[in-house]
Ligand SMILES: Nc1ncnc2c1ncn2[C@@H]1O[C@H](COP(=O)(O)OP(=O)(O)OP(=O)(O)O)[C@@H](O)[C@H]1O
């Protein structure tokens with residue numbers, strides 16, 4: 001279980017304030033919210049890459065507030081994927097295992113298994129720069145998942161994919177979550193991602209959480225309106241086209 | 244005049260200005276080798292005394308510039324990292340201090356070093372107690388070279404690190420790497436071209452220094468100092484003979500640099 005309590009992070013003129021956010025073990029939480037409201041700062045704080053001035057972060061019962069990133073057991077897939085360009089796909093995925101001292105033979109086996117699960121086994125000897133965006137995204141996901149993190153942080157992981165790849169990635173994420181049962185915090189601007197993937201939806205605005213609820217519950221709130229507005233416009237265009 | 248003609252007229256100007264500068268830069272290189280007299284060559288490199296002077300001076304130049312570059316790598320890469328990645332109060336001031344040697348006239352740089360680390364300088368007594376002395380010593384040559392070439396190394400490496408997505412290192416951290424490990428595994432390999440280019444630039448800059456050396460450490464003589472001495476004592480042909488050899492070495496460095504520099 002991940003718990004964020006009384007978190008306060010001031011950066012420049014911006015303040016992030018999270019009174020309480022809990023992600024149960026195995027839960028898939030999708031975080032929505034307009035641009036610049038602190039979603040990425042929250043993700044970085046949980047990963048230990050930003051130092052909040054106040055508050056506590058509990059990871060599986062351990063107070064991780066003062067732990068450096070390498071001791072939190074949290075894995076990150078940033079929007080840019082941030083693959084290691086000077087390593088093969090195999091070495092990218094194996095990196096976390098190598099640091100954990102996993103023996104060579106087991107390492108190979110675990111890399112092979114996760115690569116097969118994500119359909120990238122044929123790419124293992126390639127360099128990241130030779131991969132398509134969708135392939136890079138899956139490598140980043142494999143690199144994060146192979147270490148069996150206590151929490152998987154995904155910061156707009158699908159936003160630079162074309163619609164077909166995004167739909168594929170959505171299904172893949174859902175399948176992976178079903179099979180591996182990891183705990184996830186997934187930041188996105190897409191209502192479709194939220195509804196398809198989330199056990200729970202959180203919505204942020206102005207540096208604070210406005211609501212944490214079920215996907216269905218979220219649709220009832222006023223925060224869902226801008227997201228539904230987009231769909232309404234599509235429907236309207238279709239109606240006008242038909243009439 | 245039609246617009247097209249006007250464009251052509253300005254093109255002529257453009258090419259004229261460009262070729263003038265290129266020629267101005269190229270002619271000295273050609274003339275150096277035209278002036279090279281086999282006789283003077285034979286007299287310099289045939290004489291056991293002079294040849295060994297040149298050999299010693301070259302050894303001093305190479306050893307000191309390599310030592311200075313290694314020193315700058317050890318101290319300058321971490322500094323470049325801090326400047327590229329961290330924000331802190333007074334950062335602008337630190338950056339100004341790092342770039343200072345760049346704008347200092349060379350003689351002034353030498354005087355500054357003397358007042359700071361010379362035996363009668365600010366930290367002279369302290370250094371003396373440690374048995375260190377910069378006046379007319381190999382250490383002094385290294386100090387001078389490191390001083391004048393530090394900005395080149397730090398700025399080049401800083402630009403390289405700044406161009407790397409910080410999230411790459413961040414991901415390495417979350418996967419279990421401590422800060423040093425993440426730097427060595429990820430940032431350094433990604434910035435190696437800039438590190439190599441910075442080191443080569445710093446090396447070449449150290450090798451070419453003469454002004455501050457005249458002030459701080461005339462001895463042990465570097466090749467630059469020896470060339471000046473030959474010019475004064477034996478005349479131009481001798482200076483040309485040594486310079487021609489040195490220019491060839493410098494050109495080799497330059498070619499290596501061009502191949503390493505990021506396109
Ligand atoms: N390093 C920084 N220094 C100063 N301010 C920052 C820094 N990083 C972020 N901010 C500010 O903090 C606020 C929150 O930024 P954050 O990146 O968390 O937004 P976000 O919700 O992730 O937005 P988006 O959906 O566009 O990714 C913004 O106003 C941003 O300008």
Ligand SMILES: [Mg+2]
Pocket residue numbers: 039040041155
């Ligand atoms: Mg963001």
